[in-house]
Amino acid sequence: MAKKTQPGASGSRAQGNVQNTLWYQIKRNRASYLMLAPYFILFFFFTVLPVVMSMALSFTSYNMLELPEFIGWKNYIKLFLEDDIFMKSLKNTMILAVVTGPVSYFLCLLFAWIINEFKGWMRAFLTLIFYAPSICGNAYVVWNLILSGDRYGYLNGILLELGILDEAVIWMKTEKYVLPMLIIVQLWLSLGTGFLSFIAGLQTVDKTMYEAAALDGVKNRWQELWYVTLPAMKPQLMFGAVMQITQSFAIADVSIQLAGNPSVNYAGATVVTHLLDYGTVRFEMGYASAIATVLFLLMVGTNKLVQMLLRRVGE
Amino acid sequence: MKKRRLFRRREKKLNRSMAGNTLLFALMFVCGLAMVLPLVMVINNCLKPLDELYQFPPKIFVKNPTLENFADLFTMMSTSWVPFSRYVLNTIIITGGGIVGHVIIASMAAYPLAKHKFPGKNLLFSMVVLSMMFSWTVTQTPQYMIISWLHINNTYLALILPACAFGMGLYLMKQFMEQLPDALMESARLDGANEWQVFWKIVMPNVKPAWLTLAIFQFQQMWGNTGSTFLRDEELKPLQYALQQVSAGGMARAGAAAAVTFIIAAVPILFFLVCQKNVLETMTSSGMKE
Numbered sequence: 001m002a003k004k005t006q007p008g009a010s011g012s013r014a015q016g017n018v019q020n021t022l023w024y025q026i027k028r029n030r031a032s033y034l035m036l037a038p039y040f041i042l043f044f045f046f047t048v049l050p051v052v053m054s055m056a057l058s059f060t061s062y063n064m065l066e067l068p069e070f071i072g073w074k075n076y077i078k079l080f081l082e083d084d085i086f087m088k089s090l091k092n093t094m095i096l097a098v099v100t101g102p103v104s105y106f107l108c109l110l111f112a113w114i115i116n117e118f119k120g121w122m123r124a125f126l127t128l129i130f131y132a133p134s135i136c137g138n139a140y141v142v143w144n145l146i147l148s149g150d151r152y153g154y155l156n157g158i159l160l161e162l163g164i165l166d167e168a169v170i171w172m173k174t175e176k177y178v179l180p181m182l183i184i185v186q187l188w189l190s191l192g193t194g195f196l197s198f199i200a201g202l203q204t205v206d207k208t209m210y211e212a213a214a215l216d217g218v219k220n221r222w223q224e225l226w227y228v229t230l231p232a233m234k235p236q237l238m239f240g241a242v243m244q245i246t247q248s249f250a251i252a253d254v255s256i257q258l259a260g261n262p263s264v265n266y267a268g269a270t271v272v273t274h275l276l277d278y279g280t281v282r283f284e285m286g287y288a289s290a291i292a293t294v295l296f297l298l299m300v301g302t303n304k305l306v307q308m309l310l311r312r313v314g315e
Numbered sequence: 316m317k318k319r320r321l322f323r324r325r326e327k328k329l330n331r332s333m334a335g336n337t338l339l340f341a342l343m344f345v346c347g348l349a350m351v352l353p354l355v356m357v358i359n360n361c362l363k364p365l366d367e368l369y370q371f372p373p374k375i376f377v378k379n380p381t382l383e384n385f386a387d388l389f390t391m392m393s394t395s396w397v398p399f400s401r402y403v404l405n406t407i408i409i410t411g412g413g414i415v416g417h418v419i420i421a422s423m424a425a426y427p428l429a430k431h432k433f434p435g436k437n438l439l440f441s442m443v444v445l446s447m448m449f450s451w452t453v454t455q456t457p458q459y460m461i462i463s464w465l466h467i468n469n470t471y472l473a474l475i476l477p478a479c480a481f482g483m484g485l486y487l488m489k490q491f492m493e494q495l496p497d498a499l500m501e502s503a504r505l506d507g508a509n510e511w512q513v514f515w516k517i518v519m520p521n522v523k524p525a526w527l528t529l530a531i532f533q534f535q536q537m538w539g540n541t542g543s544t545f546l547r548d549e550e551l552k553p554l555q556y557a558l559q560q561v562s563a564g565g566m567a568r569a570g571a572a573a574a575v576t577f578i579i580a581a582v583p584i585l586f587f588l589v590c591q592k593n594v595l596e597t598m599t600s601s602g603m604k605e
Binding site for chain 1: 335339343347351353356357359372420431442448449452455478483490522527529535578584
């Protein structure tokens with residue numbers, strides 16, 4: 001990095017040290033910092049500061065009316081030792097994340113890859129169809145019709161017609177069906193951020209690489225995908241994975257809209273529904289912040305693991 | 316013959332088999348039917364007369380399509396306290412500011428993070444990635460306090476500035492910029508371009524798919540925001556707020572509400588289609604080769 005120093009400076013050793021100091025490095029990269037500044041100033045005020053404040057609040061008892069009162073680790077102790085519903089919601093969240101996370105990541109990639117074979121308006125239209133659940137805003141209404149508990153619900157209707165069921169099942173109020181149904185709906189909803197970034201990422205793969213790969217003996221589309229396409233879009237794969245983690249660990253809307261909050265026997269409770277319960281219904285912000293902090297650590301750990309796995313793509 | 320043009324590499328047949336094509340497209344057709352359902356419902360509902368909207372059991376397809384829902388909505392909006400055009404203007408300012416501001420400043424910060432070496436780089440970047448993992452619900456309260464401290468409460472800035480600081484945009488842009496070959500920038504520098512010119516004239520045109528995609532995400536975020544937390548004055552509120560007030564009107568307004576659902580979905584869809592169309596056309600002409 002010291003290559004660009006002035007010719008006169010290379011003489012004495014002391015001066016060489018000066019050039020390696022932090023201040024010198026910062027001055028030399030003035031342009032970089034100037035370009036970073038607008039974003040990071042806003043980022044500090046509107047994202048970092050609120051997160052730090054929330055983490056601090058997790059050590060307090062705070063009802064949003066009185067000033068927060070410091071209570072040490074009490075929120076965390078209560079969370080892990082006394083709160084049975086939290087344990088249940090943690091378990092549900094883990095199941096939902098472990099199932100929907102990888103599956104929907106794979107689906108995003110698969111559909112983006114197939115759509116990439118088309119061009120022009122056809123391609124834009126196909127992308128829209130698969131992205132529709134994320135953009136229409138009424139996705140849950142559709143599922144409420146399908147899963148409706150009376151015999152007019154589409155699922156009940158079909159199963160009764162086929163003679164598989166004898167009487168209508170109240171899907172979202174029957175404990176054993178709640179989680180599987182949530183998984184299905186979540187998968188259906190999951191072609192979102194990751195999907196679009198893959199679509200864009202596939203565009204940046206250099207077309208000549210496919211021809212070169214064909215000469216090198218890549219025989220079918222699957223080999224092409226593994227040896228050419230995926231390694232070329234590794235940055236997007238990383239991005240997609242992070243988005244997938246933030247989505248699948250934060251599943252809440254689906255559960256609230258379809259199963260209610262609280263759901264039957266907490267069958268559909270997730271960490272975030274639990275958090276919403278404390279944060280927006282009971283106004284115990286200190287406790288809600290503690291839940292958020294635990295969830296955060298969970299996501300950070302998962303992210304580390306996934307990034308390690310992704311480094312191996314195409315090897 | 317027309318169908319042939321839909322496949323890009325049809326002429327070359329590079330590593331593609333007919334069986335594979337059939338299998339994949341059949342799979343896509345089946346899944347596509349399931350995915351398009353909400354879209355079909357929104358369109359059908361807004362064309363249903365009131366008696367069909369309340370039909371039980373509900374039907375997906377409309378029998379006697381009518382445009383009276385839109386006429387109802389139009390009458391309702393034209394008698395509102397704040398003129399309709401004011402809501403539209405607010406939405407344009409807030410959504411436009413949020414998109415343009417975020418895309419530009421996030422890309423500007425993403426460029427040095429992707430291509431320069433300087434102290435603090437890794438720290439700053441991991442802060443951005445980590446910030447996306449903290450639950451947004453609990454940060455809302457501190458964010459509200461900060462906005463009050465800065466005295467930007469009840470201004471457009473209360474919505475635009477936090478939107479400019481989202482973590483996802485920077486991360487997305489940085490990942491795409493990382494892929495650009497260094498030679499591309501180096502040759503521009505040799506021609507005497509400064510870092511700002513390199514960024515604006517070389518980097519940004521080459522990552523067009525990325526910022527078009529980011530614009531779509533940001534549009535959805537900004538368009539869906541009713542602004543009711545930060546904006547008190549009716550004159551400042553966006554269209555989304557006015558539209559949702561109509562849907563909240565209960566049974567009598569069910570028709571207009573269906574029209575509202577359509578509009579709320581249709582605007583981002585139009586934006587989406589225009590952006591997606593352009594995502595494709597960039598790379599072919601830009602000559603990005605190692």
